[in-house]
Amino acid sequence: MATVDPSLVAHLPLFAGFSADEFGEILREARSARFAKNNAVFQQGEEAHSFYVLQHGHVRASKTTPTGEQVVVRYVASGETFGVAMAIGLQRYPATATAVDDSVVLAWPSASWPRLVEKFPALATNTLQTVGSLLQETHTRVVEMSTQQVEQRVAHALLRLAKQSGRKVEHGVEIDFPISRQDVAQMTGTTLHTVSRILSGWEQRGLVESGRQRIVLREPHKLFVLAETVPGDSEPPVKP
Amino acid sequence: MATVDPSLVAHLPLFAGFSADEFGEILREARSARFAKNNAVFQQGEEAHSFYVLQHGHVRASKTTPTGEQVVVRYVASGETFGVAMAIGLQRYPATATAVDDSVVLAWPSASWPRLVEKFPALATNTLQTVGSLLQETHTRVVEMSTQQVEQRVAHALLRLAKQSGRKVEHGVEIDFPISRQDVAQMTGTTLHTVSRILSGWEQRGLVESGRQRIVLREPHKLFVLAETVPGDSEPPVKP
């Protein structure tokens, strides 16, 4: 609950274009909080009491349907804003946010959002950029689900995760947080069984190396080619 | 290209919370333009020169993949804002906007957006609400595509269109603009053949009445039940 060191967060997109003083004033209203692995930051349907910036760790946002199926909406990397329900006119969180790592967040009371944006209009334009990017990504996902097969979708999903949260390791790029087959399935609209079969296949071809909640991309470029390949493309039709 | 009558557009969400004077000042920068049925308001990839409010008619926003498939991103109803690429940090339009009806739009140069938001910060917060709602809807779509079968998805899509752009007719609610099987397919991630089969089935059951680019929901409530029904749900398992 101590005050936050400005130097650690001043560069974040949410605070682009603020002077040190302005930034300090905004930061004074935040508190820092820690969430242990697998604990919820907030729950879907709960009143949207706060909005957040992730300082360290990784957070998964997922929606649960009335019938109990879960869909992963996104993974939040450090520096990103999340839980901005109030800013987009929602009284309640539309998804559940869970720390997949031990994570540290900055939290502002939603109640102070209106006053903050009034005093610092750039907060609104910065948030608009953030939400706009999320919209873009979600549209990309809809397009993929509409036009691509499961294997291509999984490849795209892993490549995006690697770009956002990849860590260079000896034999490639490792996704820098625990992620299960089930998680990947819920990101791509398929089942954990199909994801498991796909990863097993890739492993045999040397494209990835994976294990329990752990995925390393050994050949990102080959995966990218695979992601862009339309399935019936390997054998060009022969003109008789 | 005449100046616009404020009384016709003052109530729109984009302008919520503005005085008549402020509103007039914003409106002076807009021009009105008409687009005939099937003409593009702007094209995907084109420089984002303007942003728009739809006054009359209907506009379809769709994305084209590198391989040529099209996916319908949304339908714009009158009063709604679209083409706000600049506001969310894009230099180019991420989709193509096509008038599906004869349509009339208000257009502002994207270049004036920064100055307008600086002078009228509420523009940013109003746009944030709009973009936030789009994000919500797109997430709903991802969840549906991940968890529901085609028939349920089509039912949900038509119910949403009817709610947004429905017109009461003698035998039900008609979707108030020309919409083909192909369009519905591109909204739900399926093929026009499957949509055709589904609508034929519904027609026989008296749920809809449809024809060339025309769909009437005769029994919205029954459709809603169908949309929420999980396929294997009809026969409760018998305990031996």
Add this chain to the structure above:
DNA sequence: CGATCGATTGAGCCCTCTCAAGAGAGGTGG
């Protein structure tokens, strides 16, 4: 009145899901 565009419908296939077991890894408590 011909031409073009949208809708319908059949046949067959295949990608992916469902159902079912089982094995391995990791954590925990005695």
Add this chain to the structure above:
DNA sequence: CCACCTCTCTTGAGAGGGCTCAATCGATCG
């Protein structure tokens, strides 16, 4: 430190929902 338990992952077999391919019909428009 070992036994046990739980969670994750793997893999096979079979079924089916929806796609592809193909042909025809009907309606709207110039």
